[in-house]
Amino acid sequence: MSAVLTAPHDLARPVESPAALTQTIEFARVALVIGLVFLHYFNLPGDHRQPFQGIDPDGPRVATFINGFLTFFFFSAVPLLSAVSGWLFFGGGDRAGQGIGRKVQGRMRSLLLPLVLWNLATLAIAIMAQRVAPTIGFAQQFNLQVATADGWDYANAVFGITEVPIAFQFWFVRDLFVTVLCAPLIWLALRHAPIAGAVVLAAVWAAGFTLGIFIRTDVLFFFYLGALARRREWNLRISAGVTLSLLVAYAALTAMRTLAPLVVDMADPATIAWLDVVTRLIRPLGVAACWGACLQLASTGWGGQLARWGGFAFFLHAAHYPAIALVKEVLSRVMPATGEAWLLAHYGASVALTIAIVAAAGVLIFRVSPALYGVLAGGRRLA
Numbered sequence: 001m002s003a004v005l006t007a008p009h010d011l012a013r014p015v016e017s018p019a020a021l022t023q024t025i026e027f028a029r030v031a032l033v034i035g036l037v038f039l040h041y042f043n044l045p046g047d048h049r050q051p052f053q054g055i056d057p058d059g060p061r062v063a064t065f066i067n068g069f070l071t072f073f074f075f076s077a078v079p080l081l082s083a084v085s086g087w088l089f090f091g092g093g094d095r096a097g098q099g100i101g102r103k104v105q106g107r108m109r110s111l112l113l114p115l116v117l118w119n120l121a122t123l124a125i126a127i128m129a130q131r132v133a134p135t136i137g138f139a140q141q142f143n144l145q146v147a148t149a150d151g152w153d154y155a156n157a158v159f160g161i162t163e164v165p166i167a168f169q170f171w172f173v174r175d176l177f178v179t180v181l182c183a184p185l186i187w188l189a190l191r192h193a194p195i196a197g198a199v200v201l202a203a204v205w206a207a208g209f210t211l212g213i214f215i216r217t218d219v220l221f222f223f224y225l226g227a228l229a230r231r232r233e234w235n236l237r238i239s240a241g242v243t244l245s246l247l248v249a250y251a252a253l254t255a256m257r258t259l260a261p262l263v264v265d266m267a268d269p270a271t272i273a274w275l276d277v278v279t280r281l282i283r284p285l286g287v288a289a290c291w292g293a294c295l296q297l298a299s300t301g302w303g304g305q306l307a308r309w310g311g312f313a314f315f316l317h318a319a320h321y322p323a324i325a326l327v328k329e330v331l332s333r334v335m336p337a338t339g340e341a342w343l344l345a346h347y348g349a350s351v352a353l354t355i356a357i358v359a360a361a362g363v364l365i366f367r368v369s370p371a372l373y374g375v376l377a378g379g380r381r382l383a
């Protein structure tokens with residue numbers, strides 16, 4: 001949630017009204033989670049290379065470029081969502097530290113409880129799939145194999161203690177909850193050494209250190225930046241012109257990273273290592289570009305309509321996997337493979353159907369029991 005300043009004296013003057021900022025945050029939540037659905041489509045049918053590597057020089061280049069580009073582009077979704085969480089958590093000025101205990105208790109209900117419930121549900125689906133139809137691709141999607149799993153594997157699958165949980169998208173929720181538990185230390189740094197704290201966490205994040213308790217430190221670092229922006233009352237407004245410049249620069253760097261396999265040796269571990277660092281370092285630019293885009297789009301008519309679905313964002317994040325894996329496999333069986341156009345159609349249709357199915361399920365659950373929906377959606381309600 002980087003601030004772009006129109007002038008030095010604007011640093012402490014927030015120009016977004018509270019209502020407009022709230023609408024932007026709600027829009028950002030939905031739009032960024034939709035981006036995560038694209039990201040979690042993973043590899044195209046018949047292509048065993050993950051899009052995290054970039055374009056496939058020996059495969060369908062157009063389709064793998066688009067898949068890889070969108071994957072790298074939406075790598076900024078979790079950092080921006082983390083920054084928003086930090087900004088919201090540390091509201092209240094100098095009194096922000098007084099309610100940390102109460103806020104941590106609240107996050108147990110809004111983060112830890114749904115993490116456990118959704119992972120238990122995903123675990124049940126994995127067990128059923130691997131026992132009923134162990135040879136289908138869907139049954140192999142999960143990071144737990146029933147035939148070889150022990151008690152510790154099951155504990156990790158549900159709680160994500162030392163590994164990514166079975167509903168892997170909950171690594172973000174898991175790391176966000178651990179970050180919240182670190183809130184007293186973050187508050188001390190914000191009050192007494194705010195810039196030094198940012199520099200230290202930036203170094204930790206850039207180096208890829210996990211500090212022994214995080215899956216990745218993306219959440220911690222950008223949560224801190226969001227909190228710092230709130231405490232310093234940074235101007236969060238980014239003009240349309242600056243937003244366009246940021247988006248062009250971010251898209252250009254993302255395209256270059258996607259095309260990297262055409263010119264570098266992806267089998268070389270050293271190459272992979274420095275590419276990972278480069279990919280990580282362009283994310284702050286992506287955070288600023290995506291935040292600016294959200295500011296501009298949320299103020300439009302359709303943007304305001306999408307923002308009304310802010311209460312659906314957590315539910316979509318929680319339920320889109322393994323739903324997208326199943327949709328992807330079913331479509332692979334019913335849609336004929338006829339080249340690049342088919343691959344892109346499969347990509348778009350898988351994402352669209354997943355979102356539609358999850359939205360229908362969310363609306364149904366909310367109509368039957370708003371309380372149950374609230375538990376599954378981290379305390380949120382549908383408008």
